[in-house]
Amino acid sequence: MLVYDISKRQSFDSLARWVEELRANADNSIVIMLVGNKADLVDQRAVPTEDAVEFAKEQGLFFAETSALSGDNVDQAFFKLLEEIYGAMCKKSLESANGKSNGAEHLTALKGSKIDVIAGSDFETSEMKKLSTCSC
Template sequence: MNEEMNGVEVENEQENVAEKIDYVYKVVVIGDSAVGKTRILSRFTKNEFCFDSKSTIGVEFQTRTVTIKNKLVKAQIWDAAGQERYRAVTSAHCRGALGAMLVYDITKRQTFDHVARWVEELRAHADNSIVIMLIGNKADLVDHRVVPTEDAVEFAEDQGLFFAETSAHSGDNVDKAFFKLLEEIHGLLFRKQLECGNGVDHATALKGSKIEVIVGPDLEISEMKKLSTCSC
């Protein structure tokens, strides 16, 4: 009897949490294979790091519910396989995404060189106002770095992306990067609602939105500018 009661209590608790959720934001995590996408996601959603994690097959997803600007937001985060043979599946799951974590490995130059192609993929298949965070993962492997931070910052600034260097192993900057992405999604949607509600033309640019670049173990932050468009 007690087991049945406990089961009902858990079920009711889950229903109550679901009822309180204000927004659900879909985010995709993309990039080349073996850059640490699954490990970053596990660190954010479960605060875990698995040394023997296997390559993602197709697309998987996990969730975490967080508070953004006093609103309860459920982040539905899709982990997309990086292998070429799954590219069509990955592209399909970009549709409807409000944000993306684009991950490369700071110890493998080729994974950074492919970032431009991933950006094109996102902008071809996702909403044109998608918020993109460029992630240089494995930042703890300082002695093996081959991608200078400056290269990534320059690319992010040129493309209007956010940028952070993270370590799924230590957890450095992982939460900070995800929260920044979710906050920007939340702010962008609010601005779009406000602008469109005031009858602003759909092509009006919302200029001057600041982009924070999170780099290094000391969480130093610099600012760039980004143009975003209102599209109701």
């Protein structure tokens, strides 16, 4: 996830460099999601949603706007990312099994693999903050 602050244009303007660095240093099957955070700061918006959607489309990224403060769309963003990562792993596993891999990567087939994600957890915000080192 690449997260920028919708109220700070500078954080958005850094995205191209961040995407480039990720692609240069990660596996080519990397799944990248662009997340505009602080969507609750409507009056302070410095990055129009349209700009972010266009950038995400150009770069082949998934996109969501969230508010960590209110929790709006946070779960959905993580679920979408998990779904796309799982899909990419399955595709990579199938390609490897069909001999389309370059031989450099060995991925165990995801036979019967299950990812349990607890939706609507009883975690309270205060408990989550204790676990986080986020400065927002």
